[in-house]
Amino acid sequence: MKFRVERDALADAVTWAARSLSARPTIPVLAGLLLTVTDDQLSVSGFDLEASTEVDLEVAAAAAGQALVSGRLLADITRALPPHPVDVMVDGSRLTISCGSARFTLPTMPVEDYPRLPTMPTTAGTVDSAEFATAVAQVAIAAGRDDTLPMLTGVRLEIEGDHLTLAATDRYRLAVRELTWNPGDPSAEPAQVLVPARTLADAAKSLSNSESMTIALSSAGGTAEGIIGFSGSTHGRASRTTTRLLDATFPAYRSLLPTEWASTAEVVVAPLVEAVKRVALVADRNAPVRLEFADGSVALSAGGEDEGRAEEQLEVGYEGDPITTAFNPQFLLDGLGALSSGSARLLFTSSNKPVVLRPDASGAGSGDYTYLIMPVRLPG
């Protein structure tokens, strides 16, 4: 194997592919990135048995072949290379990288021991990559981080016609985002899968600069069952990533979304975020922040006799009977931050019922987003 490649193209490709590598791989070869040269194309791939990444780029190839080298070392080296063309070649069990006057020699690992990457499932459709990345980020924030409850660590992805719905919950909040996409077959059967939230957010973010993004899903019983794939291309670089789906049942969340409201508050997001952060300073970790909405204002408070107390008053658009509710401040801040709009609506039914946050109806590009928070029931 021998090729010459642009320094930046190589660094970008290696960095992207190295994302999927596990810090502590279960078998040593999984710490490697596989370099494959065929014709004038280099593929860089990584795999941790859950998620795979693969990126193709144009190179000037002198000899085809494969090599497996430490992914972290390769990523560190390519990022640090000077701005010159890079020559890469395999010599026996060594990989040599030359760039300007710098020269690196890395040991290779046996290619035969490297597991086969999962095959990309069949294409289901395409979606605007930037919008998809935003949507995934808005939803993944509500996913659970506790691996002992796997069904809550995923993002539910539902496709039906040209509707794509993402949802996640950790039992304390629920985020749902709907967007439109371009299904390959508009009359395809609706499908619902559960994708690990962290991997999905990572994949969506890393492909967010693509011209467009392809979502690949296998039909039940197909060759790549239990796998979802995402692909896109940027600057002539084709990137693919797959991840194993979670085999768990997602809660029936639609019935949890209230449909009627007792009252509504219209708030400007930034000052509310600032106020919540300030009053939360006196609260113990995860101790609640109280919000009392009355005509035209909200009074925020936190803490008590023992730990100190904070209060702040904000003007908001509020109509209806006064309502007092309390939240884990982080849950509230997560939701306000995910709205990506300057103002928001809070929809209430009663103190101990979920509160729904929505971006203001006039907010541009905010799409159809719902963030539901379960309140904290106050004593007494």
Place this chain on the structure above:
Amino acid sequence: MGRSADIPRSAGDFDGDDAGCTLLHVDMDAFYASVEIRRRPELRGKPVVVGGSLRGVVAAASYEARRYGIRSAMSMGQALRLCPRLIVLPPDRAAYSAASAAVMAILRDVTPLVEPLSLDEAFLDVAGAVRLHGRPAAIAAGIRARVSEELALTCSVGVAPTKFVAKLASARCKPDGMLVIPAAEVLNFLNPLPVTVLWGVGARTAELLHRLGIRTVADLADTPLDTLRRAVGVAGAEQLHALAHGLDPRTVQPGEVEKSISADHTNPVDLTTEADVRRELLRLAEEVARRVRERGWVARTIGIKIRFADFRTITRVRTLPGWTDSTSTIYETATELYAGLGLDQPRIRLAGVKCENFRVAGEAPEQLTLDTLGAEDPGSSRPAADQVIDAARARFGTAAMGYGTLLPTALPTALPTTGQNDRATGD
């Protein structure tokens, strides 16, 4: 400084032999409720409970309220059904802490050897205080008098040669009483009691003992130690045998109110299967949860301890988003922590479950979850089972009711074991 003038008639009446009865168990009567009634005298004689809102639980009930069958940890809804004119007061932790500090200060005037068990309960070792303050019965009477005069609260005091007999004694003279169990009377006092009063006899041990025909402490005391060893293991047998003979080597450990409540158990045979470990964790979670509820507390940090056959020991803790006193929440958290260890074919010698990070029940904010949506009474459906079990056990003993999975595995299949399908086939 003599305190003889303080000794009320009840102590004067006690002319038995209290020599050697140097352990006192002081237990405040309906503590939170009494503190509330003290500052609102118009509530005296009325059924009063302290606790959360309509959906909260009873943290403490006055004796008038208890006459309606109201108990600590009962849901407020149930309490109000039992007594519609019940007076419900919100908890005031600061007031109870202050009152508790005043009580403990009185106790520490007697001896520095005070071991608080909770805000309203403590053991005292008065062996060294006898020369200064008189005989144990007089000390107990003096404490009751000072608590009554200085704090306008009542307490009950058990006086006995050992901790566990003192605690049994205080429970039997409530409210506003004292009971001395002279050393010579300990066995007469213990003998007719059911074995479940003994420290360490839970549902499982009780069932094992019942199958040997051992129902009372006297039965247990008469059982040869070898027979007991075969039934409940070496360590358990020796402890039970000693307690049944009135022997309890535990000494008073002076300190602050407990920061954690834990239970652990060394298994006679190493646990090797997932099902056995889960059953053990359930048993321990149940024990810990019961003790948390007994104190009227809720906990937010749950931990497990696992000791392997090679004595390597690991612990894991998790802090929940909200407080709990529910057996099932504590159990689920414990099993999740255990599952998180990802053990492969472990040999487990000891398992333990711990709760810490306490608050007074009804005073803690509760993070609601989506799971509770749609439930008629959000958040209290599981604790309801705990309350039923606690109530049944308070009346009929520890073996009266419990989790089916904790029944002894050697149950004959002929016994009606409804709902124990996995169990019955395993025999």
